[in-house]
Amino acid sequence: MSGNGGETAQVRGAAERFRDNLAGVFIGGAEAIELLFIALLCEGHVLIEDVPGVGKTLLARATARSLDGSFRRIQCTPDLLPSDVTGLHVFNQKTAEFEFRPGPLLANVVLVDEINRAMPRTQSCLLEGMQERQVTVDWRTVPLPRPFLLLATQNPLEWEGTFPLPEAQLDRFLLRLRIGYPDPEREAEVLGRYQRENPFEALKPVLGMEDLLRLQALVREVRVAMPVRGYIVALVQATRRHPEIRLGASTRAALGLQAAAQARAACHGRGFVLPDDVKALALPALAHRILARTEARLKNRREEDLLREILEELPAPVE
């Protein structure tokens, strides 16, 4: 898939349908919607992080409803157990056998709400599912349904009663979204739209699971030229060399960034990745995977600021 042929047109059409569907419910978040669709195309997981009340859970639920697949929701609390997530074996007295009763993780779209309220052992039980698309319960390994997308939300402001996600888990999220407050016009539009009825109820699925799998296969064929690949590598390497970064981006991060760039190119109707795709996705794909040093934090320089600085310094692969 190297040109603007029918394949990219299919992806672009699906992206537009998805965006139009969600735009009626989630107002003013075109960028977040696009990033979510990119994650869908890469079969990557998304961490939605923002203050309460900006629509994190609504966005995740609307995404799930726009897909014609199974959807489960896990509301994380400190007493949530791993078996509550993955499922467990129960003894069937009729058959005198242990039967596997699947947990909510075994669905196409899983919303893990307020993930940082779960205890570390419960958070860790998500690792296998997120990376290997399977869960191991007792002696049995159960594959997760495909496609599998995990949407997690967390509130970065609350510290009491929360357990910060470990780096290993953060690294398994393809993208981290920050929604932010809408501007006054958008906020007024939200009030008007939600005054009489909840538009969420009218939301219809626009993308089947089979279609999504086919689109995912198409996206993997999007061409990544050597200069662009080199640009991704240089970007990741730069995060490891930066004096104010304690933990640079991993190879998994580079893979994720490349896959996301492929998906973005396809969403824009292109059969090849541009450096612009990489730049546009660098912050959502890398910012949550790197750790700034304490000196940088004291200077109020966040990971996003450091990444922006790297992007401004890194030469683009042009003549």
Place this chain on the structure above:
Amino acid sequence: MNRAGTALAVAIFAAGIELSWMSGLLQLAESRVGLAGIPAAWLLGGLPFAFALRRLTHRLRPRMRVAAFTAGGLLWAAVSFSLLLAGPGGASPGAGPANAGREAALAAAAALGAWGAGLRLAGLTPSPGRLLAEFQFGVLVLLGVLLLAATGTEPLPGAAGAVVSLFLCFFLGAAALRARSVGLSLRRAVFSPWGAAAGAGAAGILSAAVILAAAVTPGWLQAALEAAERAWALAAEGFRALIVWLDGLLPRPAAPSLPGVVGGPPAERAAPAVIELLRLPEALRRAAAFLVVAFWLALFALCLWRMAAAVAHRLLGGARAGPEEKTERLAGSFGEGLRRMLGRAWRLLGRGIRGLAAFFGRRLPLGGPPAPEEIVRRVYRDLLARAAACGMPREPSQTPREFLAHLRRRAPEGLAGAFARITALYEAVRYAETPPAEEAARRLACEWRLVRKFRLAAEGRAGPPTERRGAEGEGRR
């Protein structure tokens, strides 16, 4: 202050390279041809003359301006030349104790110019055209020195060491700034205009001091210069041997053989024809010297002209440019630049050989016309170079689309479509690695020629160029 400082620093660099060739040329002419009384002050007086001419003609149409510049340059060169011939000339050897101070001053000027040239070369995008523009005079000076060394009987004067030092400093300066680590650390200094001017000045003074020290004190510096002299003499001897070898390849009539004479003393070998040609009668020799000096002086005049134009352009252009104007940045490492340069030189060589083959009626399998993707990349490189020359250089971190947006903000509206088409095709070539259709590439090249001419025609006029002017430019073409 920053803009003026930038313009001044760039003007210093631009002047430096011209000055370096000129000083070497003066030295050569003085020491080898015998013109002891070259009035350097008069020759340098061409600068204000050119400056005034440019100011007076800047409202004329481009063609008229070019004609005025050409006529003015020729007139000035002719007047200089006649004054030179009528002035206190003589057959002084040029290299002597009385001229030691002058040689030192010339050497210092050459070193200063060489450093400026090195800095300037380091900031340029390596392309054959730019390099040829920088080297055009230097190569001629080198060839002239070699030719005189091959034809003359006396060794080269001691000032040749300065010429060697000039080239050495030139390449050292270029290499130092092109090297990735040093270049990166110097990048900020070079972008700071006053820092750049101070750096260039300090480097020049240091080089001059080194050469002066080598000239007046014995020691290892003197030995180094002598080694350079020996290398120079070796090169000259090699050139002489090359001439003799070439002469041996020329067909010449066979000598009549004397029947019956066997084992007699060998006949004296005839002198090579080329060497014979060089041993001209005195009148012809003087005429040849006159022509050589005329040629050098014409080049000298051209150098001064370029210097004046560069200074005027930088100062005037710098004053008009917007606040975003920056100097050219160092693009890539020295190795990368060298690789590109060699690649282009190789392609140029292939093209030259193919042209020669076509000229002689043969066709060599060295590849056909440039591939469509090469055409597109070349057009995009031209676009970048043109934009940089117009004060819109691409930042190293800018992608083609970001640069396009940057161009659209500052370029005339009529050109936005053409820039977008060039960028789109370049993206397809570079990032999709898909060769474009040949027809599309040719169309793009034609469009670029129109756009480029339009921009050139619009330059120097008051106010931003409009579509109407574009149509005019197209019509004129």
